[in-house]
Amino acid sequence: MTIRAVVRGVGHYLPDRVVPNSELEAIVETTDEWIRTRSGIERRHFAAEGQTTSDLAARAARAALEDAGLQPDDIDTLIVATSTADLTFPSAATMVQAALGMTRGFAFDVQAVCAGFVYALANADALIRSGQALRVLVIGAETFSRLMDWNDRATCVLFGDGAGAVVLEGTESAGTSADRGILATDLHSDGRFKDLLYVDGGSSTGTTGHLRMQGREVFRHAVEKLAETAHTALEKAGLGAGDVDWIVPHQANLRIISATAQRMQVPMDRVILTVQDHGNTSAASIPLALSVGKARGQIKEGDLLVTEAIGGGLAWGSVVLRW
Secondary structure, rough: EEEEEEEEEEEEEOOOOOEEEHHHHHHOOOHHHHHHHHOOEEEEEEEEOOOHHHHHHHHHHHHHHHHHOOOHHHEEEEEEEEEOOOOOOOOOHHHHHHHHHOOEEEEEEOOOHHHHHHHOOOOOOOOHHHOOOOOEEEEEEEEEHHOOOOOHHHHHHHHEEEEEEEEEEEEEEOOOOOOOOOEEEEEEEHHHHHHEEEEEOOOOOOOOOOOOOOOOHHHHHHHHHHHHHHHHHHOOOOOOOOOOEEEEEOOOOHHHHHHHHHHHHHHHHOOOOOOOHHHHHHHHHHHHHHHHHHHHHOOOOOOEEEEEEEEOOOEEEEEEEEE
């Protein structure tokens, strides 16, 4: 028998404030048409003043636990994927642990920017497979609106805030590609490409900084690397693109999502899309899309999903799982 990390529950949280493209027209030199044409984004959510990443994460976590029919102390491990933790330390994960009233187990953050949730899933899968954890709560949460340079129209219109979470549980399976749960993971990074996407500040520099991006180069790397990692993960699972029910991609840009699906030879009607409503929520985008996809009735038990993401680092990767 093989132990698989099976999704037991999923949930998400979005801040109340909705920011349509028209609102940004008053802040920066842009138009609704310009934003839609280049990104597919129509609106995004911004956290309220005083509302932190751990606040969003805790709300999404509670929704996922409710969906799973579990209590906080049923969880062994809590992982938060984020690049916008409340404080330099402690981790956002320990702050969420306290907010949930979780008094056992351990919690830690994963920082791989937009690829953070994929990295966190891979870590959770390894913990469950090794027997170190039975149930892992994996959260992606971001307040990227706090990193925007509102004079840079190429980046400030792209990002939003939000959180999504999944509960994974170790389950005995037959050890075949028909099993439910995580079937394969594939992770990569290459620090030579740091200057393509980064924040020009941090605790050791004494500044918070703003997000900087070379959009054209990021697009080129994203399409190539996302399709490649997805194919690799499918091969590891003994499956192919024709077996995929849904691609649940990092919701960065509609053009990247479409080009990647085309390279994978998967039609767009088998891609979960939320970028139009949420913008790029970095590590939160995949769990948000999973939760929304389930709520819409798109994702059903037994469906084969591929999630893939790329972010600053560059860091990228993919996960193949059966719902």
